[in-house]
Amino acid sequence: MKKYICRRLLLTLPILLGISFLSFALLNLVPADPAEVALRVNEIIPTPQAVAQMRQQLGLDRPFLLRYLYWLADAVRLDFGYSYINHRLVLDEIARCLPATLMLAALAMAIVLCVSVPLGVLSAVYKDSLFDRLIRMLVFLITAMPSYWLGLLLIWWLALAWDLLPTSGSGSAAHIVLPAITLSMVYVAIYIRLIRNNMLENMQQYYVYYARARGLSERRIILRHVLRNSLHSSITALGMSIPQLLAGTVIIENIFAWPGIGRLCISAIFSRDYPVIQAYILMMALLFVICNLLVDVLQRWMDPSLRHEG
Numbered sequence: 001m002k003k004y005i006c007r008r009l010l011l012t013l014p015i016l017l018g019i020s021f022l023s024f025a026l027l028n029l030v031p032a033d034p035a036e037v038a039l040r041v042n043e044i045i046p047t048p049q050a051v052a053q054m055r056q057q058l059g060l061d062r063p064f065l066l067r068y069l070y071w072l073a074d075a076v077r078l079d080f081g082y083s084y085i086n087h088r089l090v091l092d093e094i095a096r097c098l099p100a101t102l103m104l105a106a107l108a109m110a111i112v113l114c115v116s117v118p119l120g121v122l123s124a125v126y127k128d129s130l131f132d133r134l135i136r137m138l139v140f141l142i143t144a145m146p147s148y149w150l151g152l153l154l155i156w157w158l159a160l161a162w163d164l165l166p167t168s169g170s171g172s173a174a175h176i177v178l179p180a181i182t183l184s185m186v187y188v189a190i191y192i193r194l195i196r197n198n199m200l201e202n203m204q205q206y207y208v209y210y211a212r213a214r215g216l217s218e219r220r221i222i223l224r225h226v227l228r229n230s231l232h233s234s235i236t237a238l239g240m241s242i243p244q245l246l247a248g249t250v251i252i253e254n255i256f257a258w259p260g261i262g263r264l265c266i267s268a269i270f271s272r273d274y275p276v277i278q279a280y281i282l283m284m285a286l287l288f289v290i291c292n293l294l295v296d297v298l299q300r301w302m303d304p305s306l307r308h309e310g
Helices: 002-028 034-041 048-058 064-076 090-125 130-144 147-161 173-202 206-213 218-232 235-255 261-271 274-302
Strands: none
Touching: 002 064, 002 274, 034 048, 064 274, 090 130, 090 173, 090 218, 090 235, 090 261, 090 274, 130 173, 147 173, 147 235, 173 218, 173 235, 206 218, 235 261, 235 274, 261 274
């Protein structure tokens, strides 16, 4: 297992290097001059002399490859420079907004697990019943809706029509409920369908017939055997949903004015705050790679047959 983890870590290094190079290159190919942008956001007239001075201050007068190497060396030390907008360290800005995003993603993931697993199991156990048809119809409707449209519907329904929850902001614990529900709904629908299909597939296996022949109760067969094997095959999708949840907060946090890292990224895009954008892209890429590695390791730990492969 240790050799496998070390090999996977070595394989992820070229991926991270490639993503860092692409993000750095794309942001350096945009038409706007970063030096001029830095001057304008600070309400300084971008005269040729001021632009030249700012380019030298930001290191933009160096060759492209040299700038990338300097930036990569700083990024390895978690030094992403200063924000063009408020002149604070980018790492401090991310550290300030990240807890709110992690809290939102954690609550959304808890909703996904608590709702999708029982509904997926019941939908499979009562296949083709009225309950199963209603669940499948809801799953189809939710997956067909964009997240921002679903968020606006929930605001109108729960906040404006019924006045149960606040529409936006972060003043109290109630403010996180609507964004968490909106963020989780699509994944709830996806995992209901996934767990239902896995349950139906495992219910046709020979060990189920053998368990029934031994006289085991249907409830024990479903919960102790079928559900356990069904969840094993859902681990990959569940693990990869964690970075997707964090990436999805970009839209949700702006709809509900939640002060997280997704809102920080959108603000940086509109204000062309390139250091913040580069740090966000690299952080999300690192998160995807780490989650993918953890999922593979967990699968090998749960399935001994995979430990001797490769």
